[in-house]
Amino acid sequence: MAAVIPAITKLSNRIIRVLGCNPGQMTLQGTNTYLVGTGRNRILIDAGDKDVPEYQKHLSDVVQSENVNIEHILITHWHHDHIGGVENLYGTIAKQPTIWKHKRSPEDESDVELPSPIQTSWLSDGQEIKVEGATLKVHHTPGHTTDHVVLTLLEENILFSGDCILGEGTAVFEDLYTYMKSLNKILELKPSFIYPGHGNIVEDPIPKIKYYIAHRNQREQQILEVLKNNVGKAFNEMDLVKIIYVETPEALWPAAAFNVNHHLSKLTKERKVKCVNIEGENKWQYASESTNCNL
Template structure:
């Protein structure tokens, strides 16, 4: 993976008057240039969104960005290890409460192309859909968006129309949907939910800001529906296993990523099974007559 050059790791970038961004030094195939932590507010108190990995240099960069302001809330969109582990040491350093998604820990049950879950995450307050946290000149409202994980939240900055989308919507890549916790039907419903909103800009945890959110969400929904049609076409010739299907569906993909791609195929198959369009026979999957 080739990353953009001269990335300002550890330095605060002001991306709009109420929002600063600090990039963690954890680039990879699934974090792109790294986890982007956002500091919201420029008054007496601020919120820190997705504090990222428990890396001392990144925590120091967050604290330097916050400066003399009080951290009113440490907020996590979900609990993968590239998003939430710094919450605990940041709370220990500042006394700030951890507010946001619900705790969730699962063992890894298959090849992943994203991080495993953070077992250290312990929120002081869990936000339900529509609940908010406010500070000096800012209000962040929870938008429940399960799918990538069952506990995923987006956070809407009411004053400016910005939406912090975590891993739910990213401009550089589609979100990983990996069962058992990743759920394709929930993910599609969450995309439809965002489509009904009128957010001005998305700030994802990885990759550049999304300046055309409505257009991107439409495209993402179309992409997933196209993948679903691919799955159904693969089964038209008879029952197949996921390892049979992946090379045909992901032509040109590095074989080292076949296992991770298979998780996405599995997510589609489970959704289709719940809709009574396919059924499984052992490791193989087949079309039902109604499909």
């Protein structure tokens, strides 16, 4: 069982973790938000979910007790449990912060609807944002979402991983190909610690990152094995989940099916499986060549 994450934890003289108080199947004990820096002005990494009074109180208590100002809010990605709280914090707990996020697509200038007068400033890969005692470097790591970023604290070689790597379990993703590239990018950063968006600190990160990469490769191989051993039969995502994810709680099967779909999409593009449409439903078979499906 995972160690309980306190509502407020001073992790170092530079980092205070404030738990988002929004527990759930996908959020674990809640969204971790991090107040970073040593001076008057600080950076908040992620803002939790919208309308969570308990989280807002804890963050307000920290801001007041530390006598600090939230100068920047860095959002790792667009999911509501990371950006939703911006509305509640802006102009109150955070008086007039700059809100930073990466674009979801190059041409999209308004990919997050935040109420006036809140405006989004766009992050770029390699950008550095500094306050006294802390320099955060931005690394664009799409896959979980197209706009996902991780942040390295240069002073301590700590990686804030958002939802790319979790403190427990594995992550879901929108695109497997880019997600795998992002995992390898993180591996090359060689962080000393990972502070995730959900779950406890990862104190030995290199084996964890390698496990994530190996796990996805293993899942892909398991999918191929099921299809190869049942030549001529067609399976949908949930059929494969019930065979492969036997140790996963049934409540998490929809998320597992979501991941399996992305594996199948990747394997179809690679012509390792073929997609067939049976009575209006996409199913997959093992094949040397693929046919087209509307994936």
